[in-house]
Amino acid sequence: MNVFVAIVGLGFLILIHEAGHFFAAIAVGMRPRRFYVGFPPAIAKVNRNGIEYGLGAVPLGGYVKIPGMQRPAPSDVDAHFGRALQQRPELTAPLQRLKRALASGDDAAAGAALEELTRLGGEHPPDGFSRGIQEMLDGLSPQAYWRQDTWRRIAAIIAGPATNFALAVALFTLLFLVGGGKATSTVDSVLAGKPAAAIGLKPGDQIVTINGVQVGPSGIASAISGSKGKPVAVTVQRGSQLVSLPPVQPRVIDGAYRLGFVLRGQDLGLGQSAWQSLKLTGVVTKEIGKSLGRLAHGEGRKDISSPVGITQTLDRSAGQGLEEYLWVLGLISLSLALMNMLPLLPLDGGHIAFSIVEGIRGRAVAREVYERVSVVGIALVLFLFVIGISNDVGRLGGG
DSSP: OHHHHHHHHHHHHHHHHHHHHHHHHHHTTOOOSEEEEEEEEEEEEEEETTEEEEEEEEEEEEEEEOSOSSOOOHHHHHHHHHHHHHHOGGGHHHHHHHHHHHHHTOHHHHHHHHHHHHHHHOSSOOTTHHHHHHHHHHHHSTTOGGGSOHHHHHHHHHHHHHHHHHHHHHHHHHHHHHHOSSEEEEEEEEOTTSHHHHTTOOTTOEEEEETTEEOOHHHHHHHHHTTTTOOBOEEEEETTEEEEOOOBOOEEETTEEEOSEEEEEOOOOHHHHHHHHHHHHHHHHHHHHHHHHHHHTTOOGGGOOOHHHHHHHHHHHHHTOHHHHHHHHHHHHHHHHHHHTSSOTTSHHHHHHHHHHHHHHTSOOOHHHHHHHHHHHHHHHHHHHHHHHHHHHHHHTTO
């Protein structure tokens, strides 16, 4: 059950990412051709105002299609109409005219060639022919992505990571609001079977001293972990009485010496919770940046995880309760936002970088450049994926 909840959570993060692209594209005047919950093939679909809405058979995330991400090129003609040409050799001449028009940037001639091809296709066009025609028309349409102003293109692309970022901030704000922010000296709960329970520590006790030294909220954890497992004596304020609890040895819990209790959080208002959320996103962003920097220097390999490891982390957090699950979901949403902003094609950051370059140049970058840069980007993404998979397999195997 927890695995299912983990997969649903990861799929939801992908879905809202794609929804960000979809609604932003509509807002700036583009018209996406498809928006799916899940991935095609479609279980059910409906067409509204030229947009195909569907429920995909693969229930992971979502899918949005924005037409004309790059200007159509002659190589697209071979890709879209290769099978059709084998079945209908009479399409050779108009297809050649279409390729010449695309090579020269003559959109009017390309449109005329497409009209001729549509007529020759007839009522029973060859395999893939109608889809190819639609792809070319979309790529040449006024709503095509590559035709838009730079700011419109950037707005449509950055909306995906921005949605993941906004979700992370919203989740963190909610969790700070509900769970409190800064710790106090008052015990909120005591874990059963741990040293704190053995010496009689109770919820509501206010910790005053540890080993005779007065401590505040920020010093309690460090005083206990700093004992390195040696016995510690805790004095608490219980109601009107000062109670000295017997010495006890801390145990290693979650990688540090602890007694096994949770301090009560100080209630935060909405404004303070939002501010703490933004501060947390700043810290996490900085740490992710450091991790990528270490990777560039051949270090930090173990920090990388694949979707398998991400799902495993969500699975474990789901077993620890809703609050823990939402913390992890927010952190993963933030990580997805930041990773997608890397200036590599086919990531969103790569499309933004090329949009800026094309805006400065005043004309589109050649398709060949896109393809070469994409090969490098895909190779790097696959490299990270392979490292992540190897790490996750090692963890699953107990390594």
